[in-house]
Amino acid sequence: MKPKYKRILLKLSGESLAGNKKQGIDFDTVAKICEPIKRLADEGAEIAIVVGGGNFWRGRSSGSMDRTRADHIGMLATTINALGVADSLEALGVDVRVQTAISMRQVAEPYIRGKAIRHLEKGRVVVFGCGTGNPFFSTDTAAALRAAEIEADIVMKATMVDGVYDSDPKLNPDAKKYDHISFYDVLNKDLGVMDSTAASLLKDNDIAILVFSIEDPDNIYKAVMGETIGTLVE
Secondary structure, three states: OOOOOOEEEEEEOHHHHHHHHOOOOOHHHHHHHHHHHHHHHHOOOEEEEEEOOOOOOOHHHOOOOOHHHHHHHHHHHHHHHHHHHHHHHHHOOOOEEEEEOOOOOOOOEEOOHHHHHHHHHOOOEEEEEOOOOOOOOOHHHHHHHHHHHOOOOEEEEEEOOOOEEOOOOOOOOOOOEEOEEOHHHHHHOOOOOOOHHHHHHHHHOOOEEEEEEOOOOOHHHHHHHOOOOOEEEO
16 A cells, blocks of 8 residues: 655654653654654655754743744754654664754755755655744744645644644543644634644645644554544645
């Protein structure tokens, strides 16, 4: 069975890489996340990954620090995660490249759209670090931007919840889960799938997003192969 989607932008939160440690990188957890990515790459899927940095740093929790500087620290945190994911993929035999939106040539390639697409066409997994390279933009927005640039078929957002709800399921036991919802409803109901900039960018470029739980890493494989999980926003 072939993957339902040929070119995927996978968004991984920093928290998903921390496992039960809640901070830093738990490489046992990362290895489990990378296993289905390898299986998909072996089956011909073209996979790009955007990583967050919340397991090391959250700019919005930096108190009185200058916002631009706080966001730059966050970009460095995403680079740590990108290198960690790349190392785990390489340990599984996956050909991988890390590209960063801020130049740091000693540790990663600079982000170049054409080069990223060429890597994907050659079967390499590309991991994007440093978000968009600009303060005031989230890594969700970076995922939307990179997805548009590389002409991804879909954005897969792996989260700590199993989809999109009409309210916080942790606070409301009666929260309703959506199987399918429009970007219009996401934006107008402020459902918190991702920030409005990212949602608007995906909507304007007609790129769907699938939100699903990473607690079972095999959901990555299932989602790309077309199984019905999570919430599809389009």
